[in-house]
Amino acid sequence: MIPQIRPAILSVLTLTILSGIAYPLLVAGVARIAFPDQAEGSLVRKAGRVVGSVHIGQAFTDRGDFWGRPSATVGTNAIPLPFNGANSGGSNLSPGNPDLRRGVAARVAALQAADPEQLGPIPVDLVTASGSGLDPDISPEAAGYQANRVAKARGLSLAQIQALVRSHTERPQFAFLGAARVNVLKLNLALDAMQGK
Numbered sequence: 001m002i003p004q005i006r007p008a009i010l011s012v013l014t015l016t017i018l019s020g021i022a023y024p025l026l027v028a029g030v031a032r033i034a035f036p037d038q039a040e041g042s043l044v045r046k047a048g049r050v051v052g053s054v055h056i057g058q059a060f061t062d063r064g065d066f067w068g069r070p071s072a073t074v075g076t077n078a079i080p081l082p083f084n085g086a087n088s089g090g091s092n093l094s095p096g097n098p099d100l101r102r103g104v105a106a107r108v109a110a111l112q113a114a115d116p117e118q119l120g121p122i123p124v125d126l127v128t129a130s131g132s133g134l135d136p137d138i139s140p141e142a143a144g145y146q147a148n149r150v151a152k153a154r155g156l157s158l159a160q161i162q163a164l165v166r167s168h169t170e171r172p173q174f175a176f177l178g179a180a181r182v183n184v185l186k187l188n189l190a191l192d193a194m195q196g197k
Helices: 002-034 098-114 140-154 158-167 184-194
Strands: 043-046 049-053 181-183
Touching: 043 184, 049 184, 140 158, 140 181, 140 184, 158 184, 181 184
Parallel strands: none
Antiparallel strands: 043 049
């Protein structure tokens, strides 16, 4: 029996070292060299300080900022914790669920209260969470819906804000994969830079 156990143990140790240590270190090393920004989490810095990642949304609430999609993520204790990257996931509530309807109604009311002059239809991505709960992007229509509020709060013209939104709109990949989108963090940082903040 010992002659069979020895090769089995040696195989387990060898595969553990190769696939559990050597391979991950090799992949991480190549990634750091070939794709340093992505390997570090696509972090965004402002004045040398990390302010977020282009892949994880943030809860912007100031009237002078563009607001992103709502987040349905929770903490480990099941209490809502927006944009919790450690516990990604949607609410999984059906369209007819009363909790979802109340949440959407509350977000619609908040958007209307923040900009009573905006009478157009509210884009759905401003009142519903994404499947991951971490979406950092909104549609160009959602950014356009907020342009008037942001312009007034920042003391800028609507044309300036609309031009900024257009310049930060990313087109679908290869012109047909996905939808046009605007990264909320990048857009708000561009607003700050425009005003020297």
